Amino acid sequence: MVLYEVYLTAAVSDADAPKARALLGGVTEMSERHQFTKVRYLQREDPKPNSLDRFKELAKEKSPNASRWEQLHQILSKQSYILQERVNITNEVASANSGMPPPPLSANKPPLLKWNDWPDPQTQSYPAFITQRKTIEIADRRLNKILADSKFGTKSQSIEESYSWSLKNVEYTLTKFYYITTADPQHILDQTSWQPLAPMWILFVRLHSDHSPERMRQVQAQLKEVRERFFGIFDFRVFDRRAQDTRIMQPRP
Amino acid sequence: MSSLGLAPDEVRQLDVLRQRLAQLVSSLQSLHESVATAQPLPTRESLQASTTILQRSISSIQDLMKENAHLFQRLALHPSTNFPGREHEGILTTLLRKKPELEMEQRVEAAREAARAAGVDPRELAPARRRGGAAARRDGGDGGEYGGYGDEDDGDGVEGDVDDDDDDDDGGVPSDRFNEYWADVRHAAETAIRKYIETQAMDPYTAEERRMGVENVRTGLRRALDEGDEEDDEEDEDEDEDDDEDEDMEGGGGQFKTGGGGAMPLGPEGQAAGVGGGVPGQGQPDLLPDHLLLFAARGDIDLPANVTRSKANAY
Numbered sequence: 001m002v003l004y005e006v007y008l009t010a011a012v013s014d015a016d017a018p019k020a021r022a023l024l025g026g027v028t029e030m031s032e033r034h035q036f037t038k039v040r041y042l043q044r045e046d047p048k049p050n051s052l053d054r055f056k057e058l059a060k061e062k063s064p065n066a067s068r069w070e071q072l073h074q075i076l077s078k079q080s081y082i083l084q085e086r087v088n089i090t091n092e093v094a095s096a097n098s099g100m101p102p103p104p105l106s107a108n109k110p111p112l113l114k115w116n117d118w119p120d121p122q123t124q125s126y127p128a129f130i131t132q133r134k135t136i137e138i139a140d141r142r143l144n145k146i147l148a149d150s151k152f153g154t155k156s157q158s159i160e161e162s163y164s165w166s167l168k169n170v171e172y173t174l175t176k177f178y179y180i181t182t183a184d185p186q187h188i189l190d191q192t193s194w195q196p197l198a199p200m201w202i203l204f205v206r207l208h209s210d211h212s213p214e215r216m217r218q219v220q221a222q223l224k225e226v227r228e229r230f231f232g233i234f235d236f237r238v239f240d241r242r243a244q245d246t247r248i249m250q251p252r253p
Numbered sequence: 254m255s256s257l258g259l260a261p262d263e264v265r266q267l268d269v270l271r272q273r274l275a276q277l278v279s280s281l282q283s284l285h286e287s288v289a290t291a292q293p294l295p296t297r298e299s300l301q302a303s304t305t306i307l308q309r310s311i312s313s314i315q316d317l318m319k320e321n322a323h324l325f326q327r328l329a330l331h332p333s334t335n336f337p338g339r340e341h342e343g344i345l346t347t348l349l350r351k352k353p354e355l356e357m358e359q360r361v362e363a364a365r366e367a368a369r370a371a372g373v374d375p376r377e378l379a380p381a382r383r384r385g386g387a388a389a390r391r392d393g394g395d396g397g398e399y400g401g402y403g404d405e406d407d408g409d410g411v412e413g414d415v416d417d418d419d420d421d422d423d424g425g426v427p428s429d430r431f432n433e434y435w436a437d438v439r440h441a442a443e444t445a446i447r448k449y450i451e452t453q454a455m456d457p458y459t460a461e462e463r464r465m466g467v468e469n470v471r472t473g474l475r476r477a478l479d480e481g482d483e484e485d486d487e488e489d490e491d492e493d494e495d496d497d498e499d500e501d502m503e504g505g506g507g508q509f510k511t512g513g514g515g516a517m518p519l520g521p522e523g524q525a526a527g528v529g530g531g532v533p534g535q536g537q538p539d540l541l542p543d544h545l546l547l548f549a550a551r552g553d554i555d556l557p558a559n560v561t562r563s564k565a566n567a568y
Binding site: 009010011039041082084116118155156157158160175177197198200202235237238239240242243244245246 | 540542543544545546547548549550551552553554556557559560561562563564565
């Protein structure tokens, strides 16, 4: 069963971010959850979608992830994509800030493998400011090894800083992206080595859905309501889906 | 009941009051129980519902008091001649007691202290009741001349009957030593409102703006407010250009004008000049949200030229 991410996107300038946070906190009546995530973008050297034996093996294991490994295996067999390995480093950053020696990264936390398809093409059935895409998330402690075995190499790394809230299953996340300017893993947690990509945050308003048309319609209706509610405050606009294309296209012969 | 000298209608009002007070007591009890039994606390919704119920009970009691103020004020309670006063003296004094119990009075005082510490004016907490005939009008109901609350010796030259405690009736009309002050405040507010409606509402500029010179006012509107003031239009045009902050985008995403209702200005758009470079370099200030989305998806900002850049919505 495929999972869909359905979301709205808006940009919020640095100057407006504190206001946005206060507003979202008030609207959702909850305190913000502040997180840092280290993201590693992965691609295989050989862009040809060869079958991934390791994934196939994992799909046979008796684990809750088995079906997801199977799905991912099938998808990657047909088309190469850029994947993401995501690690929550909030605690590590906090201890680094407080001067304590940081625990080694990903010591007790299974990193998350995330695959996003490129967004569905716009259709008449839902407004263009809604983006929907298939997604698969797999948390597995052995991820590093699995990816290395399957010949996934690091393309780039980044840090995402996010504030999130939720209301009625709708997740509001205000995210900022940073380059990591140091290759030294010791210093990755040093915030001064982070370089923001741009002086702005991206607000994602997200829901998950399965592929059933009824649930999709429900989710789309909810997002439409959210957009109306924030009309004049957040500009949830239309983005070309090619700006979020995760596919690796094969070079033409 | 004829010995009471009360009309049956009046007895009914007393009964209604009794019932509403009983309702209030039972709501309080059920709230007390639910707080005691729920682990760790009742849900927010149930607390809110309880609060609403209590507020409604209290306000219905207040309404009843207001309607029957004339009745309750003139009621006087006395034991009937066949009441066994000697045997049940304790109950008798409890029933006839008018002053609040010491503990209650202390709690009320503590609550008022807390309110004052929090910056809430304790005068506003007391029920606002106008005592007809005792309202002495003064200029301006100015808060400055009133002594601190709790001042037994109101040395501020208040005319009329301030010490209301003795006048507490068994009907329980809540009295307040600041009733006269409330009357003054109301009078002042009415005067100010009248003045505003008659004169100030028509005027498109405030007094301060007029002093500053009407031409200097940045209204953010394209049209002139006063008799066709040309300078306003030009000023507005210039402001729009200044406010746009390098808005030269493909497809022209506009900045949001705050003149018409204070929409929060949104994401800064940068110059559209094709930003390339697969490898992230130093933070580039001219990236669009589209670049960030690409980065989120792929880890680079190499936005192909054929991708349509997003446009700001025209609000």
